[in-house]
Amino acid sequence: MTFSYQRRYRGPVKLVILDWAGTTMDYGCFAPAVVFVEVYKRKGVEITVEEAREPMGVHKLVHIRKISQIPSVARRWQKVHGRSCTEEDVQKMFEEFVPLQLDCLAQYAELVPGTLEVVAELRERGIQIGSTTGYTGEMMSLLLAEARARGYEPDSTVCATDVPAGRPEPWMCLENARNLGVYPMEACVKIGDTLPDIEEGLNAGMWTIGLAKSGNELGLNEAEIAVLPADELRVRLGRAYKRMAETGAHFVVDTVADVLPAIDQIHQQLAAGERP
Numbered sequence: 001m002t003f004s005y006q007r008r009y010r011g012p013v014k015l016v017i018l019d020w021a022g023t024t025m026d027y028g029c030f031a032p033a034v035v036f037v038e039v040y041k042r043k044g045v046e047i048t049v050e051e052a053r054e055p056m057g058v059h060k061l062v063h064i065r066k067i068s069q070i071p072s073v074a075r076r077w078q079k080v081h082g083r084s085c086t087e088e089d090v091q092k093m094f095e096e097f098v099p100l101q102l103d104c105l106a107q108y109a110e111l112v113p114g115t116l117e118v119v120a121e122l123r124e125r126g127i128q129i130g131s132t133t134g135y136t137g138e139m140m141s142l143l144l145a146e147a148r149a150r151g152y153e154p155d156s157t158v159c160a161t162d163v164p165a166g167r168p169e170p171w172m173c174l175e176n177a178r179n180l181g182v183y184p185m186e187a188c189v190k191i192g193d194t195l196p197d198i199e200e201g202l203n204a205g206m207w208t209i210g211l212a213k214s215g216n217e218l219g220l221n222e223a224e225i226a227v228l229p230a231d232e233l234r235v236r237l238g239r240a241y242k243r244m245a246e247t248g249a250h251f252v253v254d255t256v257a258d259v260l261p262a263i264d265q266i267h268q269q270l271a272a273g274e275r276p
C-alpha cells in the first residue's frame, strides 16, 4: 500500500495584520474618498462618492486609474475632454492627490473605538501586530505619528510603496511576516475593511477577517450610522457582509472591536489541523 503524509501547523496565531483607514482609524474611510472626488473635480469631471470608493484598498495611484475605468466616469470624462482619460492624466491627478491627501489626513486620524483594547489583548496573548495600507510611505509616516499620539503603534507597517505591488497582491503581508520573523503564513490573520484587503490576505495564505461596518463598504461614520433608519442599516450591512464573504473572508464582523471571537475560532481550527 502507498501512503502520503501531510504536515500541519497546529500552533497558535502569531501575527495579526491590520489595515489602517476604515479598520483602526478613520471610521467610514473618508480621507481618501473626499480627495478622489476633489482631484476629478479639478479636471472638470464630477464623480460620486460611490464611484470614488469603488476601488478602495489598492495603491492610491492604481485607485485613480481604476476610477477612470468605471464606465460612467469614462463617459463623463469623454464628454468633458473630448477624449478618454490617459495614463498621463492619471499620473497628473496622482501628483495633485498626494499634497491634498497629506493636508487632510490628520483630520481623519481618530482611532476606531476598540482598537487599543483589542491590540492590547492580542499582545497579551503573545500575538504581534503588523499593518498594511494603500497609502504611500509619506502619508503613512504622518498617520503613524497621529496614531502614536493616540496610543497605537503596530510592530510593523508596510506601505504599497514599499513593495513591487500593493493589494490584492500579497507582498505587504509577506513583508510584515518577514519583518517580524513570523511563519508559517497559516499562523497569520489579515483584518481589513475592503475586498482587496481580503484578497491580499488570501493571496498570502493567511486567515482573513472582513470588517463590514467601520469601513469603506458602509462608508459612514458613527454619527451617520446612528441616524440611519434601522431597516436601511440592516440592508446595507447585510450587503457588506455578503460581499466580503463572497470574496472569501473566513469571518466577517462589524468592527475591529469584534474580532477576538474570530481569533479564538481560528485558534481552534488551527489546533484541529485546519488551514486557511
Ligand SMILES: [Mg+2]
Pocket (backbone or CB within 6 Å): 019, 020, 021, 022, 023, 029, 057, 192, 193, 194, 215
Ligand atoms: Mg481600509
